[in-house]
Amino acid sequence: MLNELTEKIKTSDKRSVAKALTMVENESEGSEDLLKGIYKFTGKAHRIGITGPPGAGKSTVTNCLIKLLDEKGLKTGVIAVDPTSPFTGGALLGDRIRMQDSGLLQNVFIRSMATRGSLGGLCKNVTEACDVLDAAGKDFIIIETVGVGQSELDIAQTADTTIVVLVPESGDAVQAMKAGLMEIADIFVLNKSDRDGADAVAATIKNIIHLKPPAPDGWIIDVLKTTGSQNKGIGELLDKIFEHKSHLEKTGYLKTKRIQQLKKKIGELLTNKLTVNFWDNEKRKYLNDNLDLIYNKKSDPYSVVETLTKDLLKRK
Ligand SMILES: Nc1nc2c(ncn2[C@@H]2O[C@H](COP(=O)(O)OP(=O)(O)OP(=O)(O)O)[C@@H](O)[C@H]2O)c(=O)[nH]1
Numbered sequence: 511m512l513n514e515l516t517e518k519i520k521t522s523d524k525r526s527v528a529k530a531l532t533m534v535e536n537e538s539e540g541s542e543d544l545l546k547g548i549y550k551f552t553g554k555a556h557r558i559g560i561t562g563p564p565g566a567g568k569s570t571v572t573n574c575l576i577k578l579l580d581e582k583g584l585k586t587g588v589i590a591v592d593p594t595s596p597f598t599g600g601a602l603l604g605d606r607i608r609m610q611d612s613g614l615l616q617n618v619f620i621r622s623m624a625t626r627g628s629l630g631g632l633c634k635n636v637t638e639a640c641d642v643l644d645a646a647g648k649d650f651i652i653i654e655t656v657g658v659g660q661s662e663l664d665i666a667q668t669a670d671t672t673i674v675v676l677v678p679e680s681g682d683a684v685q686a687m688k689a690g691l692m693e694i695a696d697i698f699v700l701n702k703s704d705r706d707g708a709d710a711v712a713a714t715i716k717n718i719i720h721l722k723p724p725a726p727d728g729w730i731i732d733v734l735k736t737t738g739s740q741n742k743g744i745g746e747l748l749d750k751i752f753e754h755k756s757h758l759e760k761t762g763y764l765k766t767k768r769i770q771q772l773k774k775k776i777g778e779l780l781t782n783k784l785t786v787n788f789w790d791n792e793k794r795k796y797l798n799d800n801l802d803l804i805y806n807k808k809s810d811p812y813s814v815v816e817t818l819t820k821d822l823l824k825r826k
């Protein structure tokens with residue numbers, strides 16, 4: 511049955527892709543075997559992370575990009591990570607409607623994923639969802655996520671090209687620096703360039719970029735101005751994305767980047783597996799029995815962990 515599903519995913523059958531995405535998101539039975547099965551068919555899609563402050567125009571720009579890619583005959587998948595922040599909650603419905611406009615196009619597949627309340631972090635299994643879209647033959651996968659805390663750092667762990675969307679509002683560039691967005695951007699987009707002060711903010715961001723040490727692969731970060739709501743500047747942005755893609759391929763840095771991502775992913779898988787399989791009733795009881803003792807300084811966290819992991823370490 512899983513083989514059949516894998517075959518159907520490879521033909522880009524929308525219902526099968528949707529089914530697989532649900533399985534992966536819910537970690538339902540068989541999802542790990544499915545991921546194993548499709549893994550060898552992944553790696554062809556270029557993954558673009560789009561992040562930035564709430565309301566900067568990430569969905570609007572994504573929408574424009576999807577249409578342009580579609581016009582070029584390229585297949586796109588989109589994972590929109592729902593923002594958890596109550597300030598942006600209202601934008602969700604709008605997102606879906608705008609995105610649906612593109613979702614009607616033949617070659618586009620769009621999926622929203624919930625962050626499940628995890629604090630800022632990119633929701634679990636986004637990488638795996640990208641793998642499904644990748645195996646389904648998408649040329650580009652766009653992952654949209656609000657960059658307010660940790661998530662933008664996570665997106666850089668998944669994406670090949672990371673785009674940070676900012677707006678001309680005062681202090682935006684400074685905020686972005688604080689949030690660590692400056693560290694991860696391959697391309698800056700100054701959206702809402704129809705607004706006052708766009709040129710000044712673009713210049714500020716450029717100045718900040720110049721202060722950074724050069725990227726290890728020699729890529730030069732650029733700041734592009736867009737007006738997503740009027741579909742302006744999107745062609746230039748897509749050209750820049752293509753340029754970054756071929757830069758990564760030519761320099762061999764794509765492989766370096768992906769190997770780093772794999773290392774991190776395997777570390778996470780291992781931690782999950784060890785944690786899930788580690789706790790049994792006996793160990794839970796031992797921990798609970800010791801909490802008071804630790805609190806009262808009759809024992810300490812280190813000794814308790816040492817005892818808990820004694821069997822584990824002995825097997826080494
Ligand atoms: N003036 C102006 N408004 C824009 C532009 N691009 C987007 N907007 C508007 O800005 C608002 C937010 O746009 P979205 O695309 O939903 O922004 P977002 O970053 O996806 O928002 P969240 O996902 O909620 O963080 C919408 O009302 C858009 O119409 C632009 O270039 N200029």
Ligand SMILES: [Mg+2]
Binds near residue numbers: 569570605654
């Ligand atoms: Mg959005």
